[in-house]
Amino acid sequence: xxxxxxxxxxxxxxxxxxxxxxxxxxxxxxxxxxxxxxxxxxxxxxxxxxxxxxxxxxxxxxxxxxxxxxxxxxxxxxxxxxxxxxxxxxxxxxxxxxxxxxxxxxxxxxxxxxxxxxxxxxxxxxxxxxxxxxxxxxxxxxxxxxxxxxxxxxxxxxxxxxxxxxxxxxxxxxxxxxxxxxxxxxxxxxxxxxxxxxxxxxxxxxxxxxxxxxxxxxxxxxxxxxxxxxxxxxxxxxxxxxxxxxxxxxxxxxxxxxxxxxxxxxxxxxxxxxxxxxxxxxxxxxxxxxxxxxxxxxxxxxxxxxxxxxxxxxxxxxxxxxxxxxxxxxxxxxxxxxxxxxxxxxxxxxxxxxxxxxxxxxxxxxxxxxxxxxxxxxxxxxxxxxxxxxxxxxxxxxxxxxxxxxxxxxxxxxxxxxxxxxxxxxxxxxxxxxxxxxxxxxxxxxxxxxxxx
Amino acid sequence: xxxxxxxxxxxxxxxxxxxxxxxxxxxxxxxxxxxxxxxxxxxxxxxxxxxxxxxxxxxxxxxxxxxxxxxxxxxxxxxxxxxxxxxxxxxxxxxxxxxxxxxxxxxxxxxxxxxxxxxxxxxxxxxxxxxxxxxxxxxxxxxxxxxxxxxxxxxxxxxxxxxxxxxxxxxxxxxxxxxxxxxxxxxxxxxxxxxxxxxxxxxxxxxxxxxxxxxxxxxxxxxxxxxxxxxxxxxxxxxxxxxxxxxxxxxxxxxxxxxxxxxxxxxxxxxxxxxxxxxxxxxxxxxxxxxxxxxxxxxxxxxxxxxxxxxxxxxxxxxxxxxxxxxxxxxxxxxxxxxxxxxxxxxxxxxxxxxxxxxxxxxxxxxxxxxxxxxxxxxxxxxxxxxxxxxxxxxxxxxxxxxxxxxxxxxxxxxxxxxxxxxxxxxxxxxxxxxxxxxxxxxxxxxxxxxxx
Numbered sequence: 001x002x003x004x005x006x007x008x009x010x011x012x013x014x015x016x017x018x019x020x021x022x023x024x025x026x027x028x029x030x031x032x033x034x035x036x037x038x039x040x041x042x043x044x045x046x047x048x049x050x051x052x053x054x055x056x057x058x059x060x061x062x063x064x065x066x067x068x069x070x071x072x073x074x075x076x077x078x079x080x081x082x083x084x085x086x087x088x089x090x091x092x093x094x095x096x097x098x099x100x101x102x103x104x105x106x107x108x109x110x111x112x113x114x115x116x117x118x119x120x121x122x123x124x125x126x127x128x129x130x131x132x133x134x135x136x137x138x139x140x141x142x143x144x145x146x147x148x149x150x151x152x153x154x155x156x157x158x159x160x161x162x163x164x165x166x167x168x169x170x171x172x173x174x175x176x177x178x179x180x181x182x183x184x185x186x187x188x189x190x191x192x193x194x195x196x197x198x199x200x201x202x203x204x205x206x207x208x209x210x211x212x213x214x215x216x217x218x219x220x221x222x223x224x225x226x227x228x229x230x231x232x233x234x235x236x237x238x239x240x241x242x243x244x245x246x247x248x249x250x251x252x253x254x255x256x257x258x259x260x261x262x263x264x265x266x267x268x269x270x271x272x273x274x275x276x277x278x279x280x281x282x283x284x285x286x287x288x289x290x291x292x293x294x295x296x297x298x299x300x301x302x303x304x305x306x307x308x309x310x311x312x313x314x315x316x317x318x319x320x321x322x323x324x325x326x327x328x329x330x331x332x333x334x335x336x337x338x339x340x341x342x343x344x345x346x347x348x349x350x351x352x353x354x355x356x357x358x359x360x361x362x363x364x365x366x367x368x369x370x371x372x373x374x375x376x377x378x379x380x381x382x383x384x385x386x387x388x389x390x391x392x393x394x395x396x397x398x399x400x401x402x403x404x405x406x407x408x409x410x411x412x413x414x415x416x417x418x419x420x421x422x423x424x425x426x427x428x429x430x431x432x433x434x435x436x437x438x439x440x441x442x443x444x445x446x447x448x449x450x451x452x453x
Numbered sequence: 454x455x456x457x458x459x460x461x462x463x464x465x466x467x468x469x470x471x472x473x474x475x476x477x478x479x480x481x482x483x484x485x486x487x488x489x490x491x492x493x494x495x496x497x498x499x500x501x502x503x504x505x506x507x508x509x510x511x512x513x514x515x516x517x518x519x520x521x522x523x524x525x526x527x528x529x530x531x532x533x534x535x536x537x538x539x540x541x542x543x544x545x546x547x548x549x550x551x552x553x554x555x556x557x558x559x560x561x562x563x564x565x566x567x568x569x570x571x572x573x574x575x576x577x578x579x580x581x582x583x584x585x586x587x588x589x590x591x592x593x594x595x596x597x598x599x600x601x602x603x604x605x606x607x608x609x610x611x612x613x614x615x616x617x618x619x620x621x622x623x624x625x626x627x628x629x630x631x632x633x634x635x636x637x638x639x640x641x642x643x644x645x646x647x648x649x650x651x652x653x654x655x656x657x658x659x660x661x662x663x664x665x666x667x668x669x670x671x672x673x674x675x676x677x678x679x680x681x682x683x684x685x686x687x688x689x690x691x692x693x694x695x696x697x698x699x700x701x702x703x704x705x706x707x708x709x710x711x712x713x714x715x716x717x718x719x720x721x722x723x724x725x726x727x728x729x730x731x732x733x734x735x736x737x738x739x740x741x742x743x744x745x746x747x748x749x750x751x752x753x754x755x756x757x758x759x760x761x762x763x764x765x766x767x768x769x770x771x772x773x774x775x776x777x778x779x780x781x782x783x784x785x786x787x788x789x790x791x792x793x794x795x796x797x798x799x800x801x802x803x804x805x806x807x808x809x810x811x812x813x814x815x816x817x818x819x820x821x822x823x824x825x826x827x828x829x830x831x832x833x834x835x836x837x838x839x840x841x842x843x844x845x846x847x848x849x850x851x852x853x854x855x856x857x858x859x860x861x862x863x864x865x866x867x868x869x870x871x872x873x874x875x876x877x878x879x880x881x882x883x884x885x886x887x888x889x890x891x892x893x894x895x896x897x898x899x900x901x902x903x904x905x906x
Contacts, residue, residue: 098795099693100689100793100794100795101794101795102692102794103793123693144637145637145641147635151635155612156635158641159608159612172882173882174882174883175880175882175883178791178859179858179859180791180792180823180824180825180858180859180860180863181791181794181823181824181825182600182604182609182791182824182825182860182863182864183791183860183862183863184597184598184648184865184867185861185862185867185871185875185878185879186867186875186878186879186887186905186906187645187648187649187653187890187905188598188611188641188644188645188648189883189886191611191644191645192640192644192645195640195641196640200640212692212695215695236553239665240552240553240576242668244665282736283736338631338633338634338635338636340553340556340632341553341554341555342551342553342554367635370634370635371633371635372635405632405633406631406633407631407633407635407636407638408638409636409638410633410635410637411635411637412637413637414637414638414639418638422638422639425639426639427628429621429625429627429628430628430629430639430642433627433642433893433894434640436894437640437890437893439893440886440892440893441886441889452639452640453639453640
């Protein structure tokens with residue numbers, strides 16, 4: 001009996017897939033990171049399946065690579081040789097949704113937007129909204145501490161996680177956190193698991209915080225600037241004016257050109273950056289009017305303000321097109337970094353300089369209110385991985401981000417992709433502590449080895 | 454040369470205090486927890502002093518009890534026999550305050566309200582405001598993950614902590630987190646230190662998030678109810694109506710009587726509970742008018758609404774008097790728990806029932822919007838610690854809180870005081886993980902032994 005057969009034996013029928021092509025489709029995320037040859041895929045249907053799988057993996061020292069929908073952008077769900085892929089995508093129950101306490105208890109396979117929709121039936125919302133939220137899972141969002149557009153106002157996934165049910169490497173079940181808004185009993189294990197990319201345990205349920213959904217429709221604006229510096233100054237001024245945007249996105253010239261090329265948006269030759277912002281406050285129109293004034297005071301050439309939900313959707317639609325527009329240009333290395341808001345223009349200038357110096361096409365969008373940038377490095381579609389000049393440009397960009405007081409990843413995580421730069425930010429003491437903590441939860445090192453730390 | 458002399462030798466002059474009376478005054482917090490005989494007190498003036506002290510403590514296996522201003526309410530700063538008290542109260546520099554990035558870098562001895570005032574000079578605020586914030590330090594607030602009145606809108610201390618400089622037990626310096634609004638590089642070590650009560654390391658600097666200060670003066674209301682259940686229903690309804698109070702406090706009849714006894718507030722015989730709320734939104738008057746309506750719809754007998762900042766202060770003043778009014782009644786065991794908001798009335802009823810059953814006077818106030826209650830158990834001032842009937846009543850109250858889906862502490866921490874109940878909430882697996890994590894940071898177990906976990 002092969003090792004994988006002993007697992008098939010222990011799990012209910014149909015839980016383990018061993019077809020090589022199927023395995024391969026479960027062995028990668030949205031990056032180009034090339035997987036190894038995994039032994040099989042477990043489609044967990046319950047916490048018990050997860051317990052069984054991890055006990056078996058501990059006995060046989062088999063690496064386990066947990067995954068949700070595989071929409072990750074850092075390679076954290078890339079399966080290695082001889083590993084088992086543990087998919088949580090079938091655990092889709094919303095176990096509880098309490099409007100009175102504004103919490104939900106959900107399984108990891110729940111699609112993020114589905115939870116949001118379920119909450120909205122009660123006048124609530126689930127705030128974190130990574131761009132992938134129509135296809136990504138809560139479990140994956142928790143594993144990477146996903147951000148999103150709304151987090152400029154509502155915070156990231158960690159800010160909505162109250163408690164977790166986690167299966168440890170040896171199959172024991174750990175319950176962290178609470179159902180209450182506040183609580184300080186013991187160490188913050190919930191926060192520790194969020195963003196740990198499946199290296200400390202496998203989340204089988206989460207208690208998350210819901211928030212009141214805005215009652216009035218949001219108001220939206222799009223402002224065109226003749227320079228990045230003006231757009232950056234407008235971002236700082238909007239935040240300083242206390243406008244509380246529920247979304248504040250910046251698109252650079254390269255991104256706007258890619259969009260205009262895909263579907264004409266009437267891009268002016270002089271437009272070097274666009275800022276798209278939204279308010280979901282009770283007085284959203286007034287808040288957007290104020291943001292418009294601030295943009296104009298900071299040199300905006302033109303500001304469009306929505307006068308209907310349809311027009312608002314159209315303005316936001318420009319931002320939504322960004323990724324598809326870039327994909328038309330070639331293969332994409334989608335990167336992620338966060339800098340203090342005041343140096344956003346410096347960071348974008350550094351990205352533009354690196355693009356020129358290394359002869360690489362880079363299109364940048366930013367969750368500008370948070371200082372979180374996504375430079376997308378374009379390269380030849382035929383290449384299996386980014387060519388040396390892309391890595392050289394990325395090296396330069398990340399070195400600059402750290403020099404400006406920034407961090408290597410704002411919301412995508414470290415996975416495999418960022419490990420080449422990790423030591424630049426963390427240093428020796430942090431690395432030692434990381435590995436010490438990892439050993440407490442996973443002494444045999446079977447949980448997503450080689451990722452995150 | 455005695456052990457303490459070897460420390461005196463290594464530190465700058467005047468840093469170590471050895472007078473027994475002085476030591477005793479530094480060996481306790483605001484609880485009645487009786488300290489042991491500490492060896493001395495280090496008044497750290499710099500990170501280097503902390504490094505020297507911890508290296509020495511590691512060499513000599515001397516327990517170290519870190520402390521800020523000693524305003525804690527769970528005994529976490531109680532010094533044990535043979536320990537060194539490490540006071541961070543003299544490290545009071547605000548190293549940096551960046552209005553553009555809305556962050557500050559502060560040393561642990563900064564008084565919380567001082568940071569808030571410094572921020573307000575730039576139109577910003579430091580949001581966390583434990584009741585002690587005029588006398589407590591940021592370091593102590595971080596160590597306990599302090600809450601406060603405003604956290605119903607702005608979150609607790611952890612929600613404002615971006616990064617930390619920590620000296621580990623062996624004297625190494627660890628830098629956690631970041632200066633940016635978002636960031637997911639590595640495990641959330643910042644969150645792990647916040648609330649760890651000095652058991653994992655000694656915080657020597659913190660990068661904290663500031664927020665825009667409200668521009669208009671807040672509006673305030675006080676509502677009187679004939680029953681706790683109505684007041685509890687009003688709390689849920691206010692939150693459900695999306696009123697976003699910046700403060701929402703509930704006072705029970707026993708507390709109101711104590712206040713009325715100290716300074717007449719014209720307490721009606723039929724008033725069983727009072728709700729005091731505030732809005733700091735741009736349209737604060739409208740928000741308070743809405744809260745008033747909700748209170749009236751939920752049976753409030755009378756609602757006073759402030760028409761000036763002075764009147765607002767007067768209404769809030771009633772809440773501020775609560776603690777002093779209770780202190781006049783006898784010695785106080787100030788307790789702390791948090792329950793899901795919907796069961797707030799059940800929890801208060803359970804507290805009242807325990808008071809009757811055990812013949813103990815209990816006065817309760819609650820940060821009601823968060824479901825965070827502070828029942829204060831009154832006992833004879835002559836007693837050195839609470840008598841058995843107080844512990845019996847507290848046992849009953851905490852058992853009920855857990856049964857209602859609550860937690861043992863919302864914002865005060867576990868310290869020494871809550872350890873008697875800790876296992877009821879955490880269980881075996883959590884305890885094992887706690888101790889595993891503790892051993893990673895502090896393998897010799899010298900940091901605040903016996904506290905928190």
